[in-house]
Amino acid sequence: MTQTTAIHGEKISLLRVLGPGHVWALGVGIVLVGEYMGWNFAVGKGGAIAALIACWVAGLLYTCVAMIDSEVTSTVAAAGGQYAQAKHIVGPLMAFNVGLFLVFAYTMLEAANAITLGYLVQTVGSMAGFPETHDKPFIVLTIMFLAWLNYRGVYATLTFNLVITAIAFVAIWVLFFAVQPWSSVYMKHGELLTGLPYGWLGVLAALHFGMWYYLGIEGTTQAAEEVRSPARALPLGTMTGIITLLIAATMTWYICAGIMPWEYLGQAVTPLFDAARLTDSNVLMVLLFIGTIFSTLASANGCINDASRAWFSMGRDRYLPQVFGAVHPKYRTPYRSIVFLVPVALVFAYFAPLDQVITFSILSGLLEYTYMAIGVMMFRQKWPLGTIKRGYVHPFHPLPAIVLLLLCSATYFAVFLGYGTQLIAMMVFYIVASLWFALHRYKFVRRGAQFTMPWPKPVGY
Amino acid sequence: MAKTPYKPPTQSAIGQTFDTFFLLALVLAALFVPLYLGLAGGGKTMLELKDTSWTGMGQNATMQAQWEKLGFTPGPKTEENATSAAELIAARFDYAFDPVELAVTALVVLGYFFIVFHWSRKEYRDVIDERFNGKK
């Protein structure tokens, strides 16, 4: 911590205190909840086998995302992550949209987490003999508590995340070994797998929720202004994060598909907790209950962190009202953004159904990945290798970008199947918001000053 | 050629508040309008189940055991049989779609990205011009 006397031009900034472990916790913490809930809707959309294919195809999509993200973010290290990247690579309107994608994807995910946590408390309540338990107070408490934690400082917030994410991850491993995957005591894939109820169309449709296994891993970049050495810690945290998730996703599928009929699995709210219930072991049940609670908390916590950083960066650049660009002088957090997003998350968690909230989150993520694929190609074109210092260079360019673009197109189609109206509603929202920005809001933005990276002029300008 | 940098106007407190609430309203509308119009989450159907015994619903012995462990019962869903698994088993997505709808959706998505990238390129040129101000 620096301590200087007040001199002319004194400034407050976010606090640089985080290490690679925190980055991992932020990335995996947001996503791991996807293993505890949500991914199984992919089973509903295409059957258990389709969900496994979707798990791996989406895994490929996210490996591309992580590679591209690592390269760009090791170069553009700024809070706001992909937003700041879009601002430097593509241009203001795209950046504004990307910023909104981020805020939306994370705030919706936060709401989904709170809903799940409330549901779980309700389930336990009725199991304990109180069928009249409400979920609302616990939904509200989750959001309030985590917002408060975020308000009070990033170090405590993400250390808390590191601990609870690690526990939730270990819980999956324990369950995996407890069901003895090598024997058929619990695992009955032979009798429970029923092929593809919707044929190959179902496999494609399952991609929609297959993304849920990994959605949010790209959020690691939001910590860029709070990490001690961003060029090293961000790629390291992101890549170890995606590997962690690939392992956890496959284990989760294996356990759940081998223990539950697909019709149930496809509509369950807390599949891993249900799997533990089916083992008849109280210890496992308690462990997976804790795992589910912790993973939802870790995720909501990371989401508040990321959404508020994105909102804050946009405020700082005056893409949004500049009051949001404020940093708390004592806690060094974007406190106004954190407080502002609380009621938004509350409204969604309180009034909207879970699969809708998840779909909105997924769609925003999907739009963001589409941008990333195009963005990285422009990045390599405007600043070819060697013109600026990159902390990490992703291999096989432009193959990952092309694969990412193809998979994104397939996923749009998957969302269209069954959730076409939301897709259109979402697009209308972004189109109206874009018009509002381009025609009204952009006049308050400084032009040259928003390009903050010490880079040479881009090729072709 | 050195251009004078663009000086943005400072936004009044009222303007800032108004912009904030405008965005908030837009966000809420995007989520709740489809919900209230009942347009969201369509595309689901129910299989006609004539026989709602476990075997009649296509469940083998292993599946039956797991359903029962999860607290479900066979038979049609009624007031007395609130734990029936019939509705869960019969629920299906309806993937029949209208190619015209698909084409319109694809066009909207493509059009959106085209406009955003195009507009951004114009704004970006300004940013670069001002930032580098003719310098290399």
Next chain:
Amino acid sequence: MNNFQLLEYAAWGLSALLGLWMLIDLIRTDRTYSEELLTSSQEGEIEDALVIDPTHQGGHR
């Protein structure tokens, strides 16, 4: 009134308390510091040199 109901009321109470705390601190902070200082953060500042940490200067409470 059972234990779970008590828990529910506790959850509501705690939520309100945390919300209130944030709101009060937000208002207090906004009134204590100048808007210029609060919004002085800049993107792309890797150097910590010019950054002050008012907690170490004491006395703002």
